[in-house]
Amino acid sequence: MKERPTFPAKLATAQHPAGPGSAKARSLPAPLPPAQGLGMDSVAVRMRMVHLLQKQGVSDAAVLAAMGTVERHRFVDSALVNQAYEDTSLPIGLGQTISKPGVVARMLELLRNGATGTLGRVLEVGTGCGYQAAVLSLLAREVYSIERLRGLHDKARDNVRYARLANLHLLFGDGMQGFAAGAPYAGIIAAAGGEAVPQAWVDQLAVGGRLVAPIAAPAHGALHAKAAGQALVVLDKTAAGVRQTVLEAVHFVPLKSGVA
Template sequence: MPAPPLRTLTTSSSPPAVRPRPGFPARLEPSASGPRTSPPALTRGQPAAPLARPSTPSGVGMDSQAVRAAMVRKIEAQGVSHAGVLAALRAVERHRFVDTALANQAYEDTSLPIGLGQTISKPGVVGRMIELLCQGRHDKLGRVLEIGTGCGYQAAVLSHVAREVYSIERLKGLHEKARENLRPFRLSNLHLLFGDGMLGYARGAPYAGIIAAAGGNDIPAAWIDQLAVGGRLVAPAVTSVGRQNLVVVEKTATGVVRTELEAVLFVPLKSGIA
């Protein structure tokens, strides 16, 4: 039987004032200042746990668990130790998110081009950032927002460590590519959105975690507003010394705590859709 469609949603250019969790199917109101649009309804897929495995493309011998296990051992040697994160990295077949010509590099710890000037992050960086998101927790996270779906790989990994994932992409071409990449996996807890990630997605807030795959001059205020008390935000951002570093923001009842970590290199965070 054909796989049911992934949830997909087009966001408006300005978030609505009310923040309750949306029901499904959902319909967004158009922006008061922008053109009226008719976004498609959200559709619910069928649950599949663990990830359903689609048939391997001809000529690609990357479906062996041993190949992914070797990659994860290297990531573990780099310091990632969270059991849930390591299990998710072992479960998700990274070669299915890159072009077939690059599949033989899929399990190397390297970023790869995915089109439109964007890249799939190094698996070691994906593991590091998701571990920071999960730090101090051994059960699943609640609702998580991902800024920058890209090809969909990190969203698939997140779907294993969170009960619900919203992933937003500003580039229509990549949004559609992620839909196609993720469709065979039937991830019922993953929602793909097309819209401006700098605005976040207020209708799904508050979030237990927010993670970004692009770095700007600072962390957008909308993301911090949409973070739940007790939640964590992990994103690259330009620091006071003028370089891009990994930044963790923890939201407490009395304010936010910001921690700057190692230097990183991500594609620039941009506003709008294209």
């Protein structure tokens, strides 16, 4: 991959409980400054969510630490903060939702694919409220996150501003086109599902890279089949071509082109 500047996130480090199977704790980012007056800034609240993710089978210690670091209640409407750390999706406006923590953690673990260090450049399609982008910023050297809805793009910018995550770049544009200026990417992750993985994403994925996205549930293993429901799909790009793995059923908002 071609060289690009590195922009480390301005976060302190602290010890985080190791994930299942880990011999000891790892040094990972500390929680961000607590929000005032919301009553959800306790580390214990986030750790309960992390322990639930472990029970669901998430074992990547870096993913668990990042999930325990980013304060999810900062990314939801004030009326919903009491549900922020439950394993549920929540509305964020404009007909969109913030994915439930279990799905976010599952997709990030798949994206990392057992990596022992930080990922390189990652493209996220569908910024939404900015929560997953913030978590990604703790797992990757550089993150480009693109959102097609101006209202959500602006909301995400407001939500992440306090954290000063200088390795996170929020973009307004058509996510189906990807972001060629930042390519090639070590990883691509999508928060919306279409009938197929757009060719632009495959083209922008680096050889050796991995893409994780929901698509219309394939029939007979065909990526472009039209079928009811969605499935989580992993694409691994190798020198010999693209290898596809279809995983469990999921439910995401539809992938759309253009901006609004």
